[in-house]
Amino acid sequence: MNPPSPPPAKRGRKRGHNPNIPAHIDQAKLPDGVYFDHRGRGNWYMLYQDGDRQRRKNIATARATLAELHRLAEDLTQVDRHKLRWLAQAFHDSAQFKALSKKSRDGYEYTRKALLEQPTRIGTFGELTTRKLTSAVIQRLIDRIADEGTPSKANAVLRYLRRLFRWGKNRGYCDDNPAQGVEPAKERQQRRLPETVVMSRLIARAQERGDDYPKRGQAGSCPTYLWIVMEIAYLCRLRGIEVVTLTDAHVTEQGLRTNRRKGSRDNIVGWTPRLRAAVTAAQQRRADIWERRARALPLLPERRPLIVSRSGDALRKSGFDSAWQRFIRLALSDETISAEERFGLHDLKRKGITDTKGTRGEKQAASGHRSEQMMDVYDLSLPVVKSSEE
Structure with missing residues (x-):
């Protein structure tokens, strides 16, 4: 049986007569x-x-x-x-998707964006045709995301693909479910905590080799924003996506206001010379790029992202993830860090929480976590206690 055709595209206004069209065409x-x-x-x-x-x-x-x-x-x-992007859009437009809870829909929307924007040799994952997606291709995708230090994200993508292809197969949009049988990523209990000297070495390497203009693409170079994102992620205990989406509206007189995800509480991280230097560098870099590109300065502060790409546009998370992986591979190849010292950007948040001075409650307030149990995941410091004789 032939697969059912999707709903036809909505037609715009009626065509007017075009005298330039060849006469043999109705x-x-x-x-x-x-x-x-x-x-x-x-x-x-x-x-x-x-x-x-x-x-x-x-x-x-x-x-x-x-x-x-x-x-x-x-x-x-x-x-x-036949593209994966079309199948995902059809699923999200379906009655089955709309019947899900808001929490499930929001989760699928986030995962769809993360999946479709995964880089490939020919563009993005969303441009691949569903017939060419085999279990081996999907397994490599899941392994790659997990290797970036985000095994939970890899498993979320896998669950989404299984649901998406099951929906498409049952309705004749695809022949099988290539995500079925793919091995999930192992969500390790081991949590990496980079040493201060290793973190400082990697930030210094990114700052030294940062190169936006005029020699973009030279061997060993990396985008200048990398060291800035690393500094802010550590100092403010933020995820990568939370740093990338900061704008001038988050820069206050008291400090840098956070924009935390996943239900965490926002707070204002007070200014220190190190944090001020990172934010100022981000703003100066953006001003230089916008001046070279002859771009107008948006009046609204929320329209002015702190971190921009080399083209001057707001940096996308997928673009940052690709740049980060290239940078880590370069750092490994030139022995800035060893394979055992390798860590992910998210580990800088854990490092920042662990290094925060104060009690466990003060660390929780600084991190924005609502649950005390999350401190077992992010605070890896060892408490100093008295001996049993005292």
């Missing part, structure tokens, strides 16, 4: 999304949705027949329908 029967460009010798092109962007693709010369245009448009549309 304009009323043109397929949706197909248009004629009369410049030069003339050619037919198609507008189609690729994720969040609309793209153009030339598909035929002016001599093409109406039947050929329909066939070409259908072929291009079918290719798009």
Whole structure:
């Protein structure tokens, strides 16, 4: 049985008569999304949705027949329908997805974004076709995410893929469920706590080899924002995504206001010379990039991200993750750190909480955790107690 066709794209306003279209074409029967460009010798092109962007693709010369245009448009549309991005969108638009609880929907939305933006050799994971996704491909993806130090994220992606393909298979959108049988990542109880000297060495290496302009891409270089993100993550006890999404609105007179995820409480981390230097460096770097790009300064502080990419846009988490992995591989190759000293960005939050002075309750308040049990995960300091004789 042929798989059911997805709902047709919504048609915009009715086409007006175009005198430039060849006379042998009945304009009323043109397929949706197909248009004629009369410049030069003339050619037919198609507008189609690729994720969040609309793209153009030339598909035929002016001599093409109406039947050929329909066939070409259908072929291009079918290719798009076979992509993982399309399947995920169809699932999220379905009645089954909308019937889930808000918490489940929010979790799936977050995981979908993390999955589709995973980098591949040809772009992102969302651009892959579902027929080419085998269990081996998905296993490599799960292993790679786990190797980045986020095994829980890897397992969340795996659970999402299993649910997504089961939904698609039951409705004829895909032939099988390649995520079934894939081994989940082992969520290790071992929690890495980088030594202060190792952390300082890695931050210094990123600061020394930071290179945005004008020699981008030189061997051994890395984006300048890496050392800034590492400093803020440690000093403010933040996750990587929480640092990347900071804006000028979080910079206050008292200190840097956090934007914690997963239900943690926000707080204001008071200014220290080291924290002030990192934030100032981020703002100066952004100003230099925007000046070179002739970009206007947004008036609203929440529209001014602290951490921007080399192009001046707000840095995406997927872009940062890729840069971090490249940087760690370089640090290993030039022996800045050893394989045993390797740690993930999230471990800097654990390091920051462990190094915080004060009682366990004061550390909990500084970290923003609502649950005292979470301190067993993040506070790895050893309490100093009196002997039994005292």
